[in-house]
Amino acid sequence: MELKEYWKPDVKSRLTADPKPIQKPAAKRSKHPLQMLYRRVRSYFIINTAGILFTAALLFLFPITIVQVLLGFVILAQLWSAKRTFYLYQKIQYALSDVKTGMLHLLKQQLALILDFIKLEERLTIFVLPFALAGGFIAGGLSRSQKSVTEFFAEPTIQIGILVTLILFIPIFYFLTKWINRLLFGHHSESLKQMIQSLENHTETG
Numbered sequence: 001m002e003l004k005e006y007w008k009p010d011v012k013s014r015l016t017a018d019p020k021p022i023q024k025p026a027a028k029r030s031k032h033p034l035q036m037l038y039r040r041v042r043s044y045f046i047i048n049t050a051g052i053l054f055t056a057a058l059l060f061l062f063p064i065t066i067v068q069v070l071l072g073f074v075i076l077a078q079l080w081s082a083k084r085t086f087y088l089y090q091k092i093q094y095a096l097s098d099v100k101t102g103m104l105h106l107l108k109q110q111l112a113l114i115l116d117f118i119k120l121e122e123r124l125t126i127f128v129l130p131f132a133l134a135g136g137f138i139a140g141g142l143s144r145s146q147k148s149v150t151e152f153f154a155e156p157t158i159q160i161g162i163l164v165t166l167i168l169f170i171p172i173f174y175f176l177t178k179w180i181n182r183l184l185f186g187h188h189s190e191s192l193k194q195m196i197q198s199l200e201n202h203t204e205t206g
Contacts, residue, residue: 033192034110038092040184041114045085052078062139066149070135077128081121088117104199111192118181118189125177129170137165 030036055075059068095110141161142152152158 033188033195034092034096034107036188037110037114037185037192038089038096040188041085041089041092044184045082045089048078048082048085052082058135058139062143064139064142064149067135067139067142070131070138073131074128074135077124077131081124084117084120088113104196104203107192107196107199111189111196114185114189114192118185121181122174122177125174126170129173130166133165133169134162137162 052075055071055078059071059075062068062071091113092110095106138152141158142149145152
């Protein structure tokens with residue numbers, strides 16, 4: 001049998017076709033605790049920004065002076081929180097780009113910043129909630145009753161209602177904030193603590 005009988009068109013086309021480029025496997029996202037915290041801080045900043053826009057929209061929806069004053073305090077607190085979040089985001093970003101230089105010191109510094117950030121955010125919740133809850137209660141009550149602000153606050157049931165709302169919902173939202181922070185940052189901050197302890201042990205035994 002001659003060689004040309006083996007040189008069939010389908011075989012020839014496969015042999016002469018341009019070779020397909022070798023596809024590299026997709027790069028996996030880093031699971032380093034600091035990298036994960038960096039992503040969570042970025043998400044927190046986005047949520048914070050959405051909250052600012054939502055509160056600003058409420059200012060226009062309820063053109064009531066006392067409500068706007070209360071919500072104004074809320075927006076100021078949200079802006080301050082957003083500024084702190086963005087600062088932390090930049091600090092972690094810088095640390096990630098220079099993580100090989102004095103790594104142990106750098107990781108400990110970032111962990112301290114993150115833990116301080118979480119604590120202050122929880123304290124800020126206690127400050128913001130009375131203004132937010134009172135503003136929401138007054139806005140809803142005035143829109144339903146169609147009364148003036150003076151007439152609205154003259155009713156004892158309204159005063160008691162505001163007080164009960166604050167007493168009931170401040171602890172609920174405070175612990176909700178702690179739970180959300182633990183959900184966002186708890187696992188990765190603990191992983192970062194363990195990494196720091198491991199590095200310290202290695203330095204002591206090395």
